[in-house]
Amino acid sequence: MKSSYIPMTGEQQDAMLAAVGVNSVEELFSAIPEELRLKEDLDIPAPLSEYELKKHMMALSQQNFDSSWNLCFLGAGIYDHFIPSAVKHITSRQEFYTAYTPYQPEISQGVLQSIFEYQTMISELSGMDAANASLYDGATALYEAVLLAVRHTDRKEVLIARSVNPEYRKVLYSGLKYSGIIIKEIEFYTSTVEDKKSGTLDFDRLQSEINENTAAVVIQSPNFFGIIEDIKSASQKAREAGALMIAVCDPISLGVLESPGALGADIAVGEAQPLGNPMNFGGPLLGYFAVKSPYIRRMPGRIAGQTTDSEGRRGFVLTLQAREQHIRREKATSNICTNQALCALTATVYLSLMGRKGLKEVARQCIDKSYYTYRALLESGQADKVFNAPFFREFVVKPKTDPELLNDVLLAEGIIGGYDLSKEYPELEGCWLVAVTEKRTKDEIDMFVRKVSSICQGGLQK
């Protein structure tokens, strides 16, 4: 056995084979039909030493343009926020990251209490009564929320704003393809640029589509364009029709924006990556899921609850497990087993460090810095206004140069530019979604605006 991760020596192997009562290692596999047993080695690379591996991986990483040496103005659902060092120090503790799911509560109080704290923080941010222990990402959290609404209302139609993240809508369409659930998309206002509602949900369309078959109304706020939606009015419409209101909300924005719970939403879901988790090329992410009390027993996935031990002391366990696959099999509320526990711990430690003030300050800086960038781009005369509604951290402009070309030139200058909206929204041809987090300084933003405007003035065309 030749691996530093396999302690058994040759001598020990012989002794163990004898103890088992077989003559060779091969004999242990005699239940596998002869014709199935591989005769040759797997065709994968020969092993590297740890040092060689490190060198190899460093070389691969150097082919990437990452945000440690490039300025990131890209968002569209994943954000480049500051992460305090202390976060990683906690999540790198082996007792957390090498542990299994806390099915043995007596030796899992660490992770169980941290989940309980996470559930509390998510409930607080979203203004909900309870949250689960995490789901894979915002997109699958939305999928689970829609399933909950369909089961609860026993209705088959879901109305979703077209301004919900396209990745989320794609996951929803794939997952529901053969479910019999009908998804209808509601457009956003594009009336006139000066209209304060442009870029927000078209309530006239919502009004005409909502009826007694509607299981849920789904909106995102800030929506994919960064624009803040009117969750309160949408919730009212949903309630009148007997449908559930599902709000997709960014957790950082909830440091300053009113919570979806307070605005009448029944379910809040979203992507909690911005809470201390690195972008990691899109995974792992952190789907949060929070509900008002009537829906607690319909939640998917694991939930931690408080109880007492045999000596009356406070302790925590995984609870309401009769919803889950390992108990209910085909009747479970969801098939999820493994979730994103360590990412949830990351978010909990991040929020503890930032505190109420820090979270507000991050949100505040996102607003100030994104508005500063937005105004500077418009003032440069090289980018046009597209919408006119208030936004958070992210905004849409139409630069004089095609976004794809613009991004290519910016990349060569060490800047990761915004998101080209024409890919998902043909009607927004030439429109560019730019994100600005608290990490960007005034100097960096000024340089970004200068470069964008000089590229546009250069008249680069497709």
Place this chain on the structure above:
Amino acid sequence: MIRDERLIFEKSVPGRIGFTLPANDVPEVDLTETFGEGVLRSSGPEIPEVSEVDVIRHYTNLSRRNYGVDSGFYPLGSCTMKYNPKINEDIASIDGFSQMHPLQNPMSAQGCLEIFYRMDKYLAEILGMERVTLQPAAGAQGEMTGLMIIKAYHMSRYDEKRVKIIVPDSSHGTNPASAALAGFEVVQIPSDEKGCVDMTALEEILDDTVAGLMLTNPNTLGLFEENILKISEMVHKCGGLLYYDGANMNAIMGIARPGDMGFDIAHVNLHKTFSTPHGGGGPGSGPIGVVKELVPFLPVPVIEKQDDYYVLDYDRPLSIGKVKSFYGNFSVVLKAFSYIMMMGPQGLKSASQAAVLNANYIRKKLEDLYDIPYNRICMHEFVLSADRQAQKGVTALDIAKNLLDEGYHPPTVYFPLIVHETMMIEPTETESPETLDAFVETMRRIAQLAETDPEGLKHAPKNTYVTRLDEVKAARNPVLRWRP
């Protein structure tokens, strides 16, 4: 250890901070004027106000009430709690990987894409499949993806009557749950007296309404399905597809391949077989491999190599679409990739061999004191029954709780459901014979105490931070969050 039961919220002191941020060096926006009425938060959120030291102490103390693979032996059946190499964590922390945005121009992410592309190839080789998608975030999501592909395949042939998915009674709960979620009717088949699929029962069920069969091989009893070739022939003959639940892949790396057994779709859990940590419940990664005929149905994007560059291919009309945002749990894939690169073909094979030898060694050392319902050479895990001890009043749960006091993470208990008082033991290859011997000795001592002093075993654990917890109270009166 100082006992401190307080939550982080209960340590909050108004005005205390634990952060620093860059200066807000741009003009401030007037929030009320910009956002108008009702948009800004009227109260809360009640996030604690604590210092960095408070946070570090709080969570360090919490971590000490937890048990990881680095703490000690973790023979948790079906979970493959092998050691998680440290170098993998270092690699996943490299800025050049962790600070990459998924929507960057693919030309600026060639390193990430190369890893995805090569990992697809390596796993395809290990599984005996044509191509692999790395998009699923966990085993259950891999199952869901596989079932969506089965659905899409039959629909593409206008074969709409195939509504059933067959699962054995010994299967993981995720199998029937995923099948139901994917819109199938779940049909359970019994195991035979050898613990394998009951061939007569299978024969009876198979008809043109069967979409597919989901199987773990070796199964959850740790036994290899000896009839696998016959099973796949029967299922294929009736027009169904075979899905391989890769939870137990650690038994057969480099020894046998699901593709060669006749499986059409196979998932692997990178957080089991390929050494990535479980993180206290996640994140994991559950890639699935498919045979050539099913490649067109894989989720988008598929990472392809064109000329010298890696590209994201979204132009796949038969694709099931997306099961998750972006491309998968990249940093988990990165750790598993590093593991494969360090193990090589021989290393992976040795790992499976040692895992199987370790399991058989423990089985042999316990067979006189515990009932072993299917007592023959097992694969990487085996199931024992504490029935004999239960007759004295000592259940599998009691034994598990006594193991906690002895410093072990107990085996999986009460699964699979087809054995009474089950304990499912999976030692993995990363444990030394000395560790196994010590565990065996403890298990033997507990078995003897069950004979002589059963009452003495009923009150464990005593040495843990908390004693047995009232789960009924937790479920009856759910307290799921702290309230200010």
